[in-house]
Amino acid sequence: MPRKEILEAVQKYVDPFRVTKGQGFQLKDFDPADTRGLKMNKGDAAELLRRGSEWLAMEQDMLYAQDRWSLLLIFQAMDAAGKDGTIKHVMSGVNPQGCQVYSFKQPSAEELAHDFMWRYARRVPERGRIGIFNRSYYEEVLVVRVHEEVLERQKLPAGLVTKRIWDERLADIAHFEEYLSRQGVVVLKFFLNLSYKEQKKRFMERLDRPEKNWKFSASDVRERKYWDDYRHAFQEAIGATAAVYAPWFVVPADNKWFTRLIVAAAIVELVESLDLQYPKVDAAKKKELAAARAELAAES
Ligand code: ATP
Ligand code: MG
Numbered sequence: 071m072p073r074k075e076i077l078e079a080v081q082k083y084v085d086p087f088r089v090t091k092g093q094g095f096q097l098k099d100f101d102p103a104d105t106r107g108l109k110m111n112k113g114d115a116a117e118l119l120r121r122g123s124e125w126l127a128m129e130q131d132m133l134y135a136q137d138r139w140s141l142l143l144i145f146q147a148m149d150a151a152g153k154d155g156t157i158k159h160v161m162s163g164v165n166p167q168g169c170q171v172y173s174f175k176q177p178s179a180e181e182l183a184h185d186f187m188w189r190y191a192r193r194v195p196e197r198g199r200i201g202i203f204n205r206s207y208y209e210e211v212l213v214v215r216v217h218e219e220v221l222e223r224q225k226l227p228a229g230l231v232t233k234r235i236w237d238e239r240l241a242d243i244a245h246f247e248e249y250l251s252r253q254g255v256v257v258l259k260f261f262l263n264l265s266y267k268e269q270k271k272r273f274m275e276r277l278d279r280p281e282k283n284w285k286f287s288a289s290d291v292r293e294r295k296y297w298d299d300y301r302h303a304f305q306e307a308i309g310a311t312a313a314v315y316a317p318w319f320v321v322p323a324d325n326k327w328f329t330r331l332i333v334a335a336a337i338v339e340l341v342e343s344l345d346l347q348y349p350k351v352d353a354a355k356k357k358e359l360a361a362a363r364a365e366l367a368a369e370s
Pocket of ligand 2: 149287290
């Protein structure tokens with residue numbers, strides 16, 4: 071199938087999950103188990119994903135060679151939604167030299183001594199690179215919003231902590247992303263939308279299967295008690311920061327194969343739209359290449 075047709079086919083699946091306008095956004099309109107009626111066996115899904123990753127690898131090569139745009143891919147989700155696996159599978163084909171993954175955990179003392187954006191801003195990918203944020207500055211309006219004691223650790227001057235703080239932070243994030251977009255950093259944000267029920271199932275698996283035990287953390291089960299607070303925080307965050315220049319994708323996460331396909335498709339679709347090309351070789355460069363070739367050929 072020609073690439074254009076594949077892209078059009080892919081678009082049909084990605085479109086329903088893309089949010090570029092916050093107005094009227096309702097998280098509850100998105101079904102975590104949705105697969106758009108697509109039924110696939112594991113083998114077919116894996117094969118399609120493999121092709122998507124190959125495609126992405128090809129585009130990444132041009133992104134790197136061109137050295138103008140960069141791509142910032144943000145992954146946010148509740149625990150066990152499959153962030154790590156999705157990143158691993160979707161990026162499996164790309165050249166590690168052109169790709170930087172950062173996992174943001176609880177901030178260090180040094181990080182807490184700075185403004186909240188500091189530790190994220192310094193990890194924004196260089197030109198020509200793909201940067202992946204496994205968690206991101208969105209934690210500053212998610213976990214920090216859900217747990218007030220986390221905000222206290224940030225040592226803000228008391229007068230700046232008002233009930234408007236979350237709206238202010240969301241506005242700051244939206245501005246930051248607009249700024250990035252004007253710098254040639256293309257921002258895509260993925261919320262892996264897992265259901266409460268499926269999360270329980272995955273936690274159970276981590277407890278019951280020895281090879282998955284290492285993934286289990288008791289604190290994840292404690293966080294589950296704040297499910298509704300997190301949903302509310304996500305709803306607010308996506309609503310306030312969805313934009314054409316920094317779209318959100320609310321990706322169904324109850325079926326891993328579908329999650330991975332949609333994420334891969336969204337990225338491929340985006341890089342295609344950049345219309346990347348290898349840098350043009352001008353006359354002077356051509357001459358230089360020819361001379362080098364002649365020199366090599368003349369070696370005895
Ligand atoms: P996994 O569990 O798959 O290894 P993870 O992203 O859940 O990956 P953990 O080390 O389990 O990694 O958890 C990181 C923790 O750090 C999360 O609970 C998250 O809420 C917390 N965290 C991330 N950013 C911040 C922040 N800015 N302030 C406070 N806590 C944060
Ligand atoms: Mg965790």
